[in-house]
Amino acid sequence: MPRFDAVLFDLDGVLADTAHIHFAAWRRLGEELGIHLEPAFEEKLKGVDRMGSLELILAHGGPEGSVTRTAEEKRVLADRKNSYYTAAIAEQTPDDLLPGARRVLEEVRAAGLKIALASASRNAPPLLQQLGIASLIDAIADPAAVKAPKPAPDLFLEAARLVGAVPERCLGIEDSVAGIISIKDAGMVAVGIGDPTVLTSADYVVPTTEQFHIGDFL
Ligand code: BG6
Ligand code: MG
Numbered sequence: 001m002p003r004f005d006a007v008l009f010d011l012d013g014v015l016a017d018t019a020h021i022h023f024a025a026w027r028r029l030g031e032e033l034g035i036h037l038e039p040a041f042e043e044k045l046k047g048v049d050r051m052g053s054l055e056l057i058l059a060h061g062g063p064e065g066s067v068t069r070t071a072e073e074k075r076v077l078a079d080r081k082n083s084y085y086t087a088a089i090a091e092q093t094p095d096d097l098l099p100g101a102r103r104v105l106e107e108v109r110a111a112g113l114k115i116a117l118a119s120a121s122r123n124a125p126p127l128l129q130q131l132g133i134a135s136l137i138d139a140i141a142d143p144a145a146v147k148a149p150k151p152a153p154d155l156f157l158e159a160a161r162l163v164g165a166v167p168e169r170c171l172g173i174e175d176s177v178a179g180i181i182s183i184k185d186a187g188m189v190a191v192g193i194g195d196p197t198v199l200t201s202a203d204y205v206v207p208t209t210e211q212f213h214i215g216d217f218l
Contacts, residue, residue: 006163012120012175021085025081047120097132098209107214107215117137117140118141120143175199180202191204
């Protein structure tokens with residue numbers, strides 16, 4: 001009997017090669033605000049939702065950055081970053097999937113497991129369409145519908161609920177530190193995609209999506 005009933009996927013950096021596109025959009029906004037984001041800052045923003053990312057960036061610019069801006073001013077800044085991001089991904093096609101992403105989804109389906117998306121991105125549904133993988137996914141957890149964003153467990157618990165799986169029988173796959181914490185706090189098994197010295201709380205770490213095989217976990 002397989003150990004899992006469902007696999008819950010992050011999108012940016014796991015299925016789609018979009019993690020660096022999010023960061024490039026934040027860097028552009030940062031430069032406009034006089035806040036330089038060094039390359040190492042990318043790791044801190046992975047998995048963090050839009051407003052949470054903006055707060056981290058403003059704090060990086062100095063202690064006054066957040067408190068001196070109104071909620072409306074912050075919304076305008078977040079919208080501006082999103083306009084840079086959506087313009088950059090407008091031309092994404094199935095060729096922009098991370099290597100192995102489609103094969104991984106197909107193997108999980110062939111193994112009889114459900115697939116849900118647990119992405120913090122509000123841009124996930126149109127991106128899945130562009131990448132041609134929407135039909136391979138059974139359910140998408142809506143980040144706007146849960147109480148707390150990653151690293152809270154809410155989004156992964158919602159993804160599990162949508163496909164009728166109990167947390168102990170879910171495998172979560174993530175490229176971010178925040179996401180791995182969500183999966184573990186949800187009581188699920190966590191697979192990190194990336195560097196084991198960064199994703200230290202993951203149960204398993206695989207360097208790239210291409211090297212992930214569901215058969216290794218069943
Ligand atoms: C996550 C990304 O998947 O989605 C983050 O790792 C991003 O970098 C977050 O901030 C929210 O995305 P969006 O598209 O709703 O701004
Ligand atoms: Mg990610």
